[in-house]
Amino acid sequence: MNNEHIIDEKKQGQSLHTEGKKSNTKKLFIESYGCQMNLNDSEIVAAIMEENGYNTTNLLEEADLVLVNTCAIREKAEQTVRKRLEKYNAIKKRINPTMKVGVLGCMAERLKEKFLEEEKIVDLVVGPDAYRDLPNLMTEVEAGRDAINVLLSRDETYADVSPVRLNSNGVSAFVSITRGCDNMCTFCVVPFTRGRERSRNPESIVSEIQELWDKGYKEVTLLGQNVDSYLWYGGGLKKDYKNATEAQKQNAVDFAMLLDKVAQQFPIMRFRFSTSNPQDMHLDVLHVMAKYKNICKYIHLPVQAGSTSMLKRMNRQHTREEYIALIDNIRKIIPECAISHDIIAGFCGETEEEHKETLSLMEYVKYDFGFMFAYSNRPGTPAAKRMEDDVPMDIKKRRLTEIINLQQVHGLYRMEQFVGKTVEVLIEGDSKKSAKHWKGRNSQNAVVIFEKTGNEAIGDFVDVKIDTCTSATLIGNRV
Ligand code: SAH
Ligand code: F3S
8 A cells, every 4th residue: 555645744845955045144944744735835935035044955953944834634744743843852952052943834823822832942933824924033033032923814825936946856846826725624724724715816827837837847736725716806815706896807817717828828838736626626627627638637626525414514515416426527528537535534423324425435436546534633623613523533443444445446446447558657757666767647647657768858758658557556668
């Protein structure tokens, strides 16, 4: 089993030694946990700090400032961050006594001042919408005072900040298009840590993609908690669109239009996007995907649970039947499309029947990939306030195992469909296991490993005939 379903414990990225600015004298070590959005936020933070005297380093021991971008989605994610803080503490004591430590991201937003009280090592606490304030906050820290800014914003999208690409292969990059989430799924802490939903100016999105293209990047993933809900009408919160002027409404850009625009303008660049919330994914997006070869045929479409009763308790705005209708439409409009899910096992009140409905939905869709979690009660969420976390841990775990095992069967089934076929692969780098092999992905987001011929390089698109597979990897040779 690959560990792809465990996303929160995994470090998403860590700063490399980048060129930076010659005149900068201070060193920043930054690392990110959790989602892709966090990694992209760290790239924005690195850019802000580069303008203010700090170049990044990959050596924790030599850092003047350590920033950890945190995840609060499940309890385990928070425990991982606490362990990292212990590690920084040890280094501070033994090697680098002047090192300052800052906590960014969702856990900073959730715990606020408590962080400064609970963790003596922490000098600085900054929420996801306050990164522009970092240079000011650092002045406080350098004067020996703790500093905190956890204000959430109505309009911050960091649209004008050009991210410093961290840990990059020089081929694929993330571009944020929306921030925040208005959905209030009852289990989820994100609306509390990342604030209300707002979209980024399409012109700034296009110019960031242009910059990436000019630097040789070949693949962009458009990011948001709910990308299909993207709506630019001149700025402001999504929920205030109803008050927009007629002119603003006429010139508004939705997700299908944005996707169409970037795919057309950058015909050789590959586009991906994540995450799609089923309630907001409409047919026009599917038609745009079908129209352009350079939009990857892959949709991450979290379902969370397979029964309408459970979806209702989760405050997801669709039924099982509506989700199935969407799946049918995807299969009809984009037959070759890969689909993946997020599923939570053992949410409040989950019955054995409801769990079986989750398994039967999986059976219907036969997802290509999946990210699967045991429910973790998050303080402050609607579920924590109003519902009981009443599924015993052993049952949660057993159900999760059943879901993971079924996903493995389906993953293998989907991978097997590629055997004997030729797929287009974007080369991302060496295979982890062998320097004689390349690793890349096909349009459907399957990892493809193939032997080097000496005639190709990172960033090339090549055709690979698939000879064999595992449940998570395709293996083949160039044709
Ligand atoms: N914006 C994304 C989800 C972000 S969180 C969306 O629209 O679906 C990523 C995943 O973490 C969620 O899809 C959900 O499956 C899982 N998750 C969120 N809160 C959780 C909790 N309290 N316990 C377990 N898993 C959770
Ligand atoms: Fe969370 Fe639901 Fe938004 S899972 S991020 S509240 S769509």
